[in-house]
Amino acid sequence: MFRPLLTTSLIALTAPAFADSFTGQASVDTVTIYPGVASVMRQVTLDLPAGSHEIIVPGLPREVTADGLRVAAPAGVQIGGVNLSRDRLPVTPDQTSPEIEAAEAEVERLEEVLRQSTVAIAEIRLRVQAAEERIAFLQGLSQSSAGETLSAGSIADIQALTQMVGSETLAARQEAFTAEQEAKAAERAQEDDREALDEARQALAALMAPADDGSVLTFNLNVTEAGEVTVEISTIEGYANWSPVYDMRLTTGDAPTLDIDRSVVVSQETGQDWLDVTLILSTARPGERIAPSDVWAVPRRIVSEEELERERQDRNLGVAEPLLSRSVVEPAPAMVAEADFQAVADFSGATVTYTYPGRVDIRNGVDNLRLPLDTLNLDADVWAEAIPSRDQIAYRVAEFTNTTQEVLLPGQALMFADGTMIGFTQLPLLAAGADAELGFGPLDGIRLTRAIPKRSEGDRGVFSSSNQLTEAAVIGIENLTGQDWPVLLRDTIPYSQQDDLEVDFEASPNATRIDPEGQRGILEWDLEVEAGTKEEVRLDYTLTWPEGYVLQ
Numbered sequence: 028m029f030r031p032l033l034t035t036s037l038i039a040l041t042a043p044a045f046a047d048s049f050t051g052q053a054s055v056d057t058v059t060i061y062p063g064v065a066s067v068m069r070q071v072t073l074d075l076p077a078g079s080h081e082i083i084v085p086g087l088p089r090e091v092t093a094d095g096l097r098v099a100a101p102a103g104v105q106i107g108g109v110n111l112s113r114d115r116l117p118v119t120p121d122q123t124s125p126e127i128e129a130a131e132a133e134v135e136r137l138e139e140v141l142r143q144s145t146v147a148i149a150e151i152r153l154r155v156q157a158a159e160e161r162i163a164f165l166q167g168l169s170q171s172s173a174g175e176t177l178s179a180g181s182i183a184d185i186q187a188l189t190q191m192v193g194s195e196t197l198a199a200r201q202e203a204f205t206a207e208q209e210a211k212a213a214e215r216a217q218e219d220d221r222e223a224l225d226e227a228r229q230a231l232a233a234l235m236a237p238a239d240d241g242s243v244l245t246f247n248l249n250v251t252e253a254g255e256v257t258v259e260i261s262t263i264e265g266y267a268n269w270s271p272v273y274d275m276r277l278t279t280g281d282a283p284t285l286d287i288d289r290s291v292v293v294s295q296e297t298g299q300d301w302l303d304v305t306l307i308l309s310t311a312r313p314g315e316r317i318a319p320s321d322v323w324a325v326p327r328r329i330v331s332e333e334e335l336e337r338e339r340q341d342r343n344l345g346v347a348e349p350l351l352s353r354s355v356v357e358p359a360p361a362m363v364a365e366a367d368f369q370a371v372a373d374f375s376g377a378t379v380t381y382t383y384p385g386r387v388d389i390r391n392g393v394d395n396l397r398l399p400l401d402t403l404n405l406d407a408d409v410w411a412e413a414i415p416s417r418d419q420i421a422y423r424v425a426e427f428t429n430t431t432q433e434v435l436l437p438g439q440a441l442m443f444a445d446g447t448m449i450g451f452t453q454l455p456l457l458a459a460g461a462d463a464e465l466g467f468g469p470l471d472g473i474r475l476t477r478a479i480p481k482r483s484e485g486d487r488g489v490f491s492s493s494n495q496l497t498e499a500a501v502i503g504i505e506n507l508t509g510q511d512w513p514v515l516l517r518d519t520i521p522y523s524q525q526d527d528l529e530v531d532f533e534a535s536p537n538a539t540r541i542d543p544e545g546q547r548g549i550l551e552w553d554l555e556v557e558a559g560t561k562e563e564v565r566l567d568y569t570l571t572w573p574e575g576y577v578l579q
Contacts, residue, residue, distance in 0.1 A: 048081040049073050053244075053260055058267075058389070059307040060293060063314045065267035067297070072257045075250050079107075084244040088264060088298045089113055091242050095263025098246055104256055107247030130231040137224040144217045151210040158203035165196045241298075267295040269308050271438035272397070273454055277407060277425050277467050279445055285407040285427050287435075289400040291381070293389055300390045306383040306398075310436060379434050403431060410513040411473050411556075412466075415502050421473035421514065426464045429457045444468050472508035473556070477501075477518075496578060497569045504554065505561040514554040520568045522548035527576070532568035 053069035071084050093111050100106050250256060274288040291308060295301065381400065389396055405428070411421040423444060429435055435457040442449040442465070449468035457463055478501050506512055520532050538550040556562050572578060 048083060049075065050083045050085065052086060053084050055299075055301045055304050056259075057305040057307065058301055059309055060267050060269045060295075061309050061314070062312055063265065063268055065264050065295065065297065067262050067264050067301070069260045069262070070257055071260065072255060074255050075248070076253045077250050079247065079249045082246050082248050082258070084246075084260065085241065086299075087111075087242040087244055087260075087262070089241050090298065091262045091264065095261075096244075097261040098244075099259040099261070100248065101257065103251045104258075105249040107249065109244070109246040112243045112245065127231070130227065134224065134227045134231055137220065137227050141217065141220050141224055144213060144220055148210055148213045148217065151206050151213060154206035155203050155210065158199045158206065161199040162196055162203070165199070264297045266297055267293075269293045271400075271436045273438055273440040274443065275440050275454075275465070276443040277409070277423075277445070279409050279423075283407045283409040283425065285405045285425060287403040287405065289403065290397050291383075291400060292395045292397050294393070294395055295389055296392050298391055300388070302388050302390075303386045304389065306387050306389070308381040308383065310379040310434070379436070405430060409467075410515050411470050413473065413475050413504055413514055413516045414518075415475040415477040415504075415516070416518055419475055421470045421475060421504070421512075423467040423470055424464055424515070425467055426462060428462050429459055432459055434458055440465075442467055470508065470512070472506065473512060473514070474503075474505040474507060476503040476505075478503070494574050494576070495569065495571050497567070499565070499567045502564040502566065503561060504556055504564075506556040506558055509558055511555065511557045514552075514556050514562070516552040516554055516564060518550050518564075518566060519548050520550060520566070521570060523570075527573050528578075529571045530568060531571070532566065534567075535565045 051071040051073045053071040055067055056070045057068040059066040096111060098106055098109055244260065269291050272290050272292055276286040278284050383398060387398065407425045407427045409423065409425045412424045413421040435454065437456045438454055440452050440454045442452055444467040452465060455463065480499060480501055502518060504514055504516065521530055523530050534550065539553045540551040543549055543551055552564060554562050570578065
């Protein structure tokens with residue numbers, strides 16, 4: 028049972044003399060990652076006798092600060108002064124792990140193998156060089172002795188000299204050739220040794236974090252009973268992040284479904300590897316503001332119409348005297364400028380926490396470690412959405428409800444429709460029970476047209492006079508796919524915010540919804556377009572205004 032975490036400021040304290048000192052290596056056990064920051068809990072376990080001891084824990088990240096450092100011990104163990112050092116570090120014993128020691132030994136062994144093979148190749152090359160020197164000597168001997176042999180010797184002597192030089196030269200060349208072949212074979216074999224050494228060095232590098240002097244934590248422990256003691260060291264470390272990613276797989280048909288494969292992408296650059304750790308992902312945002320904004324009242328004043336008229340006349344005459352100086356109202360007191368407001372995602376106090384099953388390795392500087400979470404199975408409504416004023420084809424759209432008991436966080440989503448990859452989108456924040464509509468790609472087989480027919484000679488479907496404008500449009504939807512499609516058709520008409528500007532329209536068939544969700548000037552039709560058929564919608568509107576006004 029651990030006591031509450033130590034909440035001192037962790038400034039080095041003067042402590043009494045200790046019976047002895049112990050050094051222990053802290054290993055990362057649990058990591059909780061928030062957006063942009065992580066809480067890292069390390070454990071150090073030591074076999075301690077009863078009494079007061081100084082505990083030295085080397086190898087903490089250099090960026091660790093005392094503000095976010097906490098130390099907790101089990102019942103029966105009291106924590107005294109705590110000190111965090113970055114410079115003038117105490118001498119500590121080697122804490123290299125057995126895995127790193129084995130990898131270093133393998134690198135040294137392969138380096139020695141490579142050195143020995145290099146020496147062996149050099150010795151073979153000496154045989155080649157010796158044979159070449161013999162050949163050069165024989166060639167020089169034959170040239171210097173040839174003249175003397177011709178003038179003083181017999182034919183037999185000449186033949187003997189020639190045979191001797193040729194025989195010895197052949198033997199030397201054969202030795203040089205054989206040695207050269209052995210050297211090349213040894214060099215080819217050495218390539219395997221070089222590859223093995225490179226792999227061993229890579230394996231060692233994968234086990235070791237970048238060189239860093241790091242920090243050393245020193246604290247006092249008072250142990251009442253001898254035995255094994257595990258101390259938890261919690262730190263707040265930056266440069267860690269996580270984000271959700273989704274694979275959204277829509278299946279159309281009589282009962283459309285949407286399967287959402289959820290994963291998370293985790294990255295960290297804290298300076299140390301996190302190996303075999305429990306991973307917790309939290310939506311809390313400790314790096315952001317924790318209190319509401321201030322609010323300031325806006326002062327208002329009034330001025331007479333006469334004052335405003337004089338101000339306009341002064342401006343026309345180039346007089347720069349400010350209106351405020353002549354105001355009959357007391358000037359407003361100085362105030363702090365009003366703060367800028369901006370939209371910020373808010374979970375309304377609901378924090379979602381995910382504990383990843385099993386233990387994982389998250390290496391320092393390794394980008395985007397992707398970990399699967401789960402798959403959600405949701406029902407969906409699917410239709411073809413048609414905007415003929417902007418598009419030439421319709422698009423597949425699906426609506427679904429978040430029927431889970433948790434928030435779906437914003438994240439990038441890879442979209443699939445009936446097994447075909449469609450593209451990427453950004454899934455918005457969806458609270459439990461919230462609805463969402465997402466596009467799932469084009470429907471090339473549903474063709475859209477929007478024509479303005481001729482109504483008289485030289486006319487394009489628009490009649491205009493001094494106080495009236497009439498427009499007509501014919502919208503066509505042709506289904507060339509092999510299945511029936513429910514189609515949501517959307518089009519627009521002008522709308523007026525003035526009583527004197529009247530807007531009248533006619534639609535055939537009648538629009539299903541007018542100004543949906545308060546969107547003025549928007550018309551919607553719910554149509555059923557069977558495979559191989561074409562639907563047509565006719566839309567006419569007229570704008571009328573009084574004489575003496577101009578339409579804008």
